[in-house]
Amino acid sequence: MKYGVVIFPSKTLQDRVNGYRKRYDPHYALVSPHITLKSPFDADIDDLDSISEKLRKVAAVHQPFSYHVSKVKSFEPVNNVIYFKVDPNDTLTSLYNMTHTEHFPGEELFPFVPHITIGQNLSDDEHSDVYGSLKMDSIDLTEIADRFHLLYQLENGVWTVHETFLLGKDA
Amino acid sequence: MKYGVVIFPSKTLQDRVNGYRKRYDPHYALVSPHITLKSPFDADIDDLDSISEKLRKVAAVHQPFSYHVSKVKSFEPVNNVIYFKVDPNDTLTSLYNMTHTEHFPGEELFPFVPHITIGQNLSDDEHSDVYGSLKMDSIDLTEIADRFHLLYQLENGVWTVHETFLLGKDA
Numbered sequence: 399m400k401y402g403v404v405i406f407p408s409k410t411l412q413d414r415v416n417g418y419r420k421r422y423d424p425h426y427a428l429v430s431p432h433i434t435l436k437s438p439f440d441a442d443i444d445d446l447d448s449i450s451e452k453l454r455k456v457a458a459v460h461q462p463f464s465y466h467v468s469k470v471k472s473f474e475p476v477n478n479v480i481y482f483k484v485d486p487n488d489t490l491t492s493l494y495n496m497t498h499t500e501h502f503p504g505e506e507l508f509p510f511v512p513h514i515t516i517g518q519n520l521s522d523d524e525h526s527d528v529y530g531s532l533k534m535d536s537i538d539l540t541e542i543a544d545r546f547h548l549l550y551q552l553e554n555g556v557w558t559v560h561e562t563f564l565l566g567k568d569a
Numbered sequence: 570m571k572y573g574v575v576i577f578p579s580k581t582l583q584d585r586v587n588g589y590r591k592r593y594d595p596h597y598a599l600v601s602p603h604i605t606l607k608s609p610f611d612a613d614i615d616d617l618d619s620i621s622e623k624l625r626k627v628a629a630v631h632q633p634f635s636y637h638v639s640k641v642k643s644f645e646p647v648n649n650v651i652y653f654k655v656d657p658n659d660t661l662t663s664l665y666n667m668t669h670t671e672h673f674p675g676e677e678l679f680p681f682v683p684h685i686t687i688g689q690n691l692s693d694d695e696h697s698d699v700y701g702s703l704k705m706d707s708i709d710l711t712e713i714a715d716r717f718h719l720l721y722q723l724e725n726g727v728w729t730v731h732e733t734f735l736l737g738k739d740a
Binding site for chain 1: 577725732
Protein backbone atom coordinates (compact mmCIF):
# COMPACT_ATOMS: atom_id res chain seq x y z
CA MET A 399 0.00 0.00 0.00
CA LYS A 400 1.17 3.52 -0.74
CA TYR A 401 1.36 6.12 2.02
CA GLY A 402 2.38 9.75 2.30
CA VAL A 403 2.57 12.47 4.95
CA VAL A 404 1.24 15.96 4.29
CA ILE A 405 0.14 19.24 5.84
CA PHE A 406 -3.12 20.68 4.53
CA PRO A 407 -3.13 24.52 4.48
CA SER A 408 -6.17 26.47 5.70
CA LYS A 409 -9.41 26.07 3.77
CA THR A 410 -8.97 29.61 2.39
CA LEU A 411 -5.59 28.79 0.90
CA GLN A 412 -6.75 25.36 -0.33
CA ASP A 413 -9.65 27.03 -2.14
CA ARG A 414 -7.30 29.54 -3.75
CA VAL A 415 -4.85 26.83 -4.82
CA ASN A 416 -7.69 24.70 -6.23
CA GLY A 417 -8.66 27.65 -8.43
CA TYR A 418 -5.35 27.10 -10.24
CA ARG A 419 -5.18 23.32 -9.91
CA LYS A 420 -8.54 22.84 -11.55
CA ARG A 421 -6.96 24.12 -14.74
CA TYR A 422 -3.31 23.19 -14.36
CA ASP A 423 -2.99 20.06 -12.22
CA PRO A 424 -4.23 16.64 -13.38
CA HIS A 425 -3.93 15.44 -9.75
CA TYR A 426 -6.58 17.98 -8.75
CA ALA A 427 -9.23 15.32 -8.09
CA LEU A 428 -6.90 12.92 -6.27
CA VAL A 429 -5.79 14.93 -3.24
CA SER A 430 -6.51 18.31 -1.68
CA PRO A 431 -3.82 21.02 -1.81
CA HIS A 432 -0.98 20.17 0.56
CA ILE A 433 2.64 20.52 1.59
CA THR A 434 4.32 17.12 1.22
CA LEU A 435 6.35 16.22 4.30
CA LYS A 436 7.08 12.70 3.12
CA SER A 437 6.68 11.60 -0.49
CA PRO A 438 4.64 8.51 -1.35
CA PHE A 439 6.26 5.36 0.06
CA ASP A 440 5.34 1.70 0.13
CA ALA A 441 4.59 -0.01 3.39
CA ASP A 442 2.85 -3.15 4.44
CA ILE A 443 -0.50 -2.68 6.16
CA ASP A 444 0.96 -4.65 9.09
CA ASP A 445 3.54 -1.88 9.62
CA LEU A 446 0.90 0.81 9.78
CA ASP A 447 0.44 0.82 13.54
CA SER A 448 4.16 1.11 14.06
CA ILE A 449 4.46 3.94 11.52
CA SER A 450 1.52 5.77 13.14
CA GLU A 451 3.10 5.36 16.57
CA LYS A 452 6.37 6.86 15.35
CA LEU A 453 4.55 9.75 13.66
CA ARG A 454 2.68 10.40 16.91
CA LYS A 455 6.03 10.76 18.65
CA VAL A 456 7.32 13.10 15.94
CA ALA A 457 4.19 15.25 16.31
CA ALA A 458 4.50 15.30 20.10
CA VAL A 459 7.92 16.95 20.10
CA HIS A 460 6.93 19.82 17.80
CA GLN A 461 4.72 22.80 18.52
CA PRO A 462 2.19 24.43 16.19
CA PHE A 463 4.05 26.87 13.96
CA SER A 464 3.47 29.51 11.33
CA TYR A 465 4.86 29.38 7.81
CA HIS A 466 5.08 31.91 5.07
CA VAL A 467 3.95 31.43 1.49
CA SER A 468 5.97 33.94 -0.47
CA LYS A 469 5.81 33.51 -4.24
CA VAL A 470 5.02 31.40 -7.28
CA LYS A 471 7.97 29.28 -8.42
CA SER A 472 8.68 26.38 -10.76
CA PHE A 473 10.89 23.29 -10.54
CA GLU A 474 11.89 23.67 -14.20
CA PRO A 475 14.12 22.38 -15.73
CA VAL A 476 13.85 19.33 -13.40
CA ASN A 477 10.13 19.12 -14.02
CA ASN A 478 7.25 21.37 -15.01
CA VAL A 479 5.78 21.74 -11.55
CA ILE A 480 4.52 25.22 -10.66
CA TYR A 481 4.06 25.87 -6.96
CA PHE A 482 3.56 28.29 -4.14
CA LYS A 483 6.90 28.52 -2.37
CA VAL A 484 6.79 27.89 1.37
CA ASP A 485 9.72 29.62 3.02
CA PRO A 486 11.86 27.08 4.87
CA ASN A 487 11.56 27.19 8.64
CA ASP A 488 12.99 25.22 11.53
CA THR A 489 9.86 23.25 12.37
CA LEU A 490 9.24 22.15 8.79
CA THR A 491 12.87 21.09 8.46
CA SER A 492 12.74 19.22 11.73
CA LEU A 493 9.47 17.45 10.78
CA TYR A 494 11.07 16.46 7.49
CA ASN A 495 14.27 15.25 9.13
CA MET A 496 12.49 13.21 11.77
CA THR A 497 10.31 11.46 9.17
CA HIS A 498 13.36 10.63 7.07
CA THR A 499 15.39 8.44 9.38
CA GLU A 500 16.11 4.72 9.23
CA HIS A 501 12.94 4.22 11.32
CA PHE A 502 10.70 5.08 8.37
CA PRO A 503 10.45 3.45 4.94
CA GLY A 504 10.69 5.55 1.81
CA GLU A 505 13.27 7.55 -0.07
CA GLU A 506 13.20 11.04 -1.50
CA LEU A 507 14.35 11.72 -5.03
CA PHE A 508 14.98 15.41 -4.36
CA PRO A 509 16.08 17.61 -1.46
CA PHE A 510 13.27 19.08 0.67
CA VAL A 511 11.80 22.21 -0.91
CA PRO A 512 8.54 22.88 0.94
CA HIS A 513 5.85 23.87 -1.52
CA ILE A 514 2.20 23.69 -2.49
CA THR A 515 1.75 22.47 -6.06
CA ILE A 516 -0.57 24.56 -8.23
CA GLY A 517 0.21 23.02 -11.63
CA GLN A 518 2.02 19.96 -13.02
CA ASN A 519 2.38 17.62 -16.00
CA LEU A 520 2.11 20.62 -18.32
CA SER A 521 3.75 20.61 -21.73
CA ASP A 522 6.81 22.86 -22.01
CA ASP A 523 4.79 25.47 -23.87
CA GLU A 524 1.87 25.41 -21.46
CA HIS A 525 4.23 25.49 -18.51
CA SER A 526 6.04 28.48 -19.91
CA ASP A 527 2.79 30.37 -20.58
CA VAL A 528 1.17 29.56 -17.25
CA TYR A 529 4.29 30.14 -15.18
CA GLY A 530 4.97 33.38 -17.04
CA SER A 531 1.57 34.70 -16.10
CA LEU A 532 1.30 33.28 -12.55
CA LYS A 533 4.70 34.39 -11.34
CA MET A 534 3.48 37.98 -11.59
CA ASP A 535 0.89 37.27 -8.89
CA SER A 536 1.98 38.61 -5.56
CA ILE A 537 1.63 36.11 -2.74
CA ASP A 538 2.27 36.98 0.87
CA LEU A 539 0.40 34.67 3.20
CA THR A 540 1.11 33.47 6.69
CA GLU A 541 -0.45 30.16 7.64
CA ILE A 542 -0.59 28.24 10.92
CA ALA A 543 0.07 24.50 10.98
CA ASP A 544 -0.93 22.55 14.07
CA ARG A 545 -1.21 19.06 12.58
CA PHE A 546 -0.11 16.72 9.81
CA HIS A 547 -1.80 13.72 8.22
CA LEU A 548 -0.83 10.22 7.18
CA LEU A 549 -2.59 9.40 3.89
CA TYR A 550 -3.01 6.20 1.91
CA GLN A 551 -3.85 5.79 -1.74
CA LEU A 552 -6.88 3.92 -3.07
CA GLU A 553 -6.80 1.93 -6.31
CA ASN A 554 -8.42 4.82 -8.18
CA GLY A 555 -5.51 7.08 -7.21
CA VAL A 556 -7.39 9.09 -4.59
CA TRP A 557 -5.66 9.76 -1.26
CA THR A 558 -7.61 9.18 1.95
CA VAL A 559 -6.53 10.24 5.44
CA HIS A 560 -5.59 7.40 7.75
CA GLU A 561 -4.72 9.53 10.75
CA THR A 562 -4.17 13.08 11.94
CA PHE A 563 -1.27 13.94 14.24
CA LEU A 564 -1.59 17.04 16.39
CA LEU A 565 1.63 18.93 17.06
CA GLY A 566 2.56 19.28 20.72
CA LYS A 567 0.14 16.60 21.93
CA ASP A 568 1.39 13.74 24.07
CA ALA A 569 2.17 10.62 22.06
CA MET B 570 -18.09 26.11 6.84
CA LYS B 571 -19.60 22.70 6.29
CA TYR B 572 -18.49 19.71 8.38
CA GLY B 573 -19.35 16.04 8.62
CA VAL B 574 -18.31 12.97 10.62
CA VAL B 575 -17.61 9.66 8.91
CA ILE B 576 -16.00 6.25 9.22
CA PHE B 577 -13.89 5.11 6.27
CA PRO B 578 -14.04 1.32 5.68
CA SER B 579 -10.87 -0.65 4.94
CA LYS B 580 -9.03 0.13 1.71
CA THR B 581 -10.22 -3.20 0.28
CA LEU B 582 -13.86 -2.30 0.80
CA GLN B 583 -13.36 1.30 -0.35
CA ASP B 584 -11.80 0.01 -3.58
CA ARG B 585 -14.72 -2.35 -4.13
CA VAL B 586 -17.29 0.40 -3.45
CA ASN B 587 -15.47 2.80 -5.77
CA GLY B 588 -15.82 0.25 -8.55
CA TYR B 589 -19.57 0.91 -8.37
CA ARG B 590 -19.44 4.59 -7.48
CA LYS B 591 -17.32 5.43 -10.50
CA ARG B 592 -20.33 4.53 -12.61
CA TYR B 593 -23.28 5.26 -10.34
CA ASP B 594 -22.36 8.04 -7.91
CA PRO B 595 -21.74 11.63 -9.03
CA HIS B 596 -20.13 12.32 -5.63
CA TYR B 597 -17.44 9.77 -6.44
CA ALA B 598 -14.73 12.41 -6.85
CA LEU B 599 -15.73 14.44 -3.78
CA VAL B 600 -15.25 11.99 -0.92
CA SER B 601 -13.97 8.45 -0.41
CA PRO B 602 -16.47 5.68 0.45
CA HIS B 603 -17.70 6.10 4.00
CA ILE B 604 -20.34 5.48 6.65
CA THR B 605 -21.85 8.83 7.65
CA LEU B 606 -22.05 9.21 11.42
CA LYS B 607 -23.15 12.82 11.27
CA SER B 608 -24.55 14.42 8.14
CA PRO B 609 -23.09 17.69 6.81
CA PHE B 610 -23.68 20.55 9.26
CA ASP B 611 -22.72 24.19 9.37
CA ALA B 612 -20.37 25.46 12.03
CA ASP B 613 -18.22 28.50 12.49
CA ILE B 614 -14.49 27.91 12.23
CA ASP B 615 -14.22 29.39 15.74
CA ASP B 616 -16.29 26.50 17.08
CA LEU B 617 -14.01 23.92 15.53
CA ASP B 618 -11.74 23.41 18.52
CA SER B 619 -14.72 22.89 20.78
CA ILE B 620 -16.34 20.43 18.36
CA SER B 621 -13.06 18.52 18.04
CA GLU B 622 -12.70 18.39 21.80
CA LYS B 623 -16.18 16.95 22.17
CA LEU B 624 -15.57 14.39 19.43
CA ARG B 625 -12.36 13.38 21.17
CA LYS B 626 -14.40 12.65 24.30
CA VAL B 627 -16.95 10.65 22.30
CA ALA B 628 -14.13 8.59 20.76
CA ALA B 629 -12.52 8.01 24.15
CA VAL B 630 -15.54 6.24 25.61
CA HIS B 631 -15.93 3.75 22.77
CA GLN B 632 -13.77 0.79 21.87
CA PRO B 633 -12.79 -0.40 18.38
CA PHE B 634 -15.60 -2.59 17.06
CA SER B 635 -16.52 -4.79 14.15
CA TYR B 636 -19.46 -4.25 11.86
CA HIS B 637 -21.12 -6.39 9.27
CA VAL B 638 -21.92 -5.38 5.70
CA SER B 639 -24.72 -7.66 4.68
CA LYS B 640 -26.46 -6.69 1.44
CA VAL B 641 -27.24 -4.15 -1.27
CA LYS B 642 -30.27 -2.02 -0.47
CA SER B 643 -31.96 1.15 -1.71
CA PHE B 644 -33.64 4.10 0.01
CA GLU B 645 -36.36 4.20 -2.64
CA PRO B 646 -39.00 5.59 -2.68
CA VAL B 647 -37.50 8.29 -0.39
CA ASN B 648 -34.59 8.74 -2.75
CA ASN B 649 -32.66 6.77 -5.35
CA VAL B 650 -29.67 5.96 -3.19
CA ILE B 651 -28.27 2.45 -3.54
CA TYR B 652 -26.04 1.32 -0.69
CA PHE B 653 -24.28 -1.46 1.14
CA LYS B 654 -26.29 -2.05 4.27
CA VAL B 655 -24.30 -1.95 7.51
CA ASP B 656 -26.09 -4.01 10.14
CA PRO B 657 -26.92 -1.83 13.15
CA ASN B 658 -24.79 -2.44 16.21
CA ASP B 659 -24.50 -0.95 19.67
CA THR B 660 -21.30 1.00 19.09
CA LEU B 661 -22.53 2.60 15.88
CA THR B 662 -25.78 3.56 17.56
CA SER B 663 -23.96 4.97 20.55
CA LEU B 664 -21.55 6.98 18.36
CA TYR B 665 -24.54 8.35 16.48
CA ASN B 666 -26.46 9.20 19.64
CA MET B 667 -23.51 10.92 21.30
CA THR B 668 -22.85 13.10 18.24
CA HIS B 669 -26.52 14.10 18.06
CA THR B 670 -27.04 15.86 21.37
CA GLU B 671 -27.61 19.52 22.11
CA HIS B 672 -23.80 19.86 22.38
CA PHE B 673 -23.37 19.51 18.63
CA PRO B 674 -24.80 21.61 15.80
CA GLY B 675 -26.65 19.96 12.93
CA GLU B 676 -29.88 18.13 12.35
CA GLU B 677 -30.68 14.87 10.61
CA LEU B 678 -33.46 14.64 8.05
CA PHE B 679 -33.82 10.88 8.43
CA PRO B 680 -33.40 8.26 11.16
CA PHE B 681 -29.95 6.61 11.38
CA VAL B 682 -29.57 3.79 8.86
CA PRO B 683 -25.86 3.00 8.73
CA HIS B 684 -24.80 2.47 5.12
CA ILE B 685 -22.11 2.93 2.50
CA THR B 686 -23.47 4.63 -0.61
CA ILE B 687 -22.62 2.97 -3.91
CA GLY B 688 -24.95 4.92 -6.22
CA GLN B 689 -27.10 8.07 -6.07
CA ASN B 690 -28.82 10.77 -8.13
CA LEU B 691 -29.85 8.15 -10.66
CA SER B 692 -32.97 8.58 -12.73
CA ASP B 693 -35.85 6.28 -11.77
CA ASP B 694 -35.11 4.03 -14.73
CA GLU B 695 -31.38 3.86 -14.12
CA HIS B 696 -31.97 3.28 -10.44
CA SER B 697 -34.33 0.46 -11.15
CA ASP B 698 -31.92 -1.20 -13.61
CA VAL B 699 -28.82 -0.80 -11.46
CA TYR B 700 -30.52 -1.79 -8.22
CA GLY B 701 -32.16 -4.74 -9.91
CA SER B 702 -28.78 -6.06 -10.99
CA LEU B 703 -26.73 -5.14 -7.88
CA LYS B 704 -29.10 -6.55 -5.31
CA MET B 705 -28.29 -10.02 -6.64
CA ASP B 706 -24.66 -9.57 -5.51
CA SER B 707 -24.00 -11.40 -2.31
CA ILE B 708 -22.19 -9.34 0.27
CA ASP B 709 -20.97 -10.71 3.56
CA LEU B 710 -18.11 -8.67 4.94
CA THR B 711 -16.93 -8.00 8.46
CA GLU B 712 -14.98 -4.79 8.95
CA ILE B 713 -13.16 -3.35 11.94
CA ALA B 714 -13.56 0.33 12.85
CA ASP B 715 -11.08 1.87 15.27
CA ARG B 716 -11.47 5.55 14.34
CA PHE B 717 -13.71 8.20 12.84
CA HIS B 718 -12.94 11.45 11.06
CA LEU B 719 -14.18 15.02 11.13
CA LEU B 720 -14.25 16.36 7.57
CA TYR B 721 -14.76 19.83 6.11
CA GLN B 722 -15.83 20.74 2.63
CA LEU B 723 -13.82 22.90 0.23
CA GLU B 724 -15.42 25.34 -2.23
CA ASN B 725 -15.05 22.78 -5.03
CA GLY B 726 -17.19 20.31 -3.07
CA VAL B 727 -14.31 18.02 -2.04
CA TRP B 728 -14.19 16.82 1.58
CA THR B 729 -10.87 17.03 3.43
CA VAL B 730 -10.10 15.46 6.80
CA HIS B 731 -9.66 17.91 9.64
CA GLU B 732 -8.98 15.37 12.34
CA THR B 733 -8.99 11.66 13.16
CA PHE B 734 -10.39 10.38 16.44
CA LEU B 735 -9.16 7.03 17.69
CA LEU B 736 -11.67 4.94 19.60
CA GLY B 737 -10.66 4.05 23.13
CA LYS B 738 -7.87 6.64 23.37
CA ASP B 739 -7.80 9.12 26.23
CA ALA B 740 -9.34 12.47 25.31
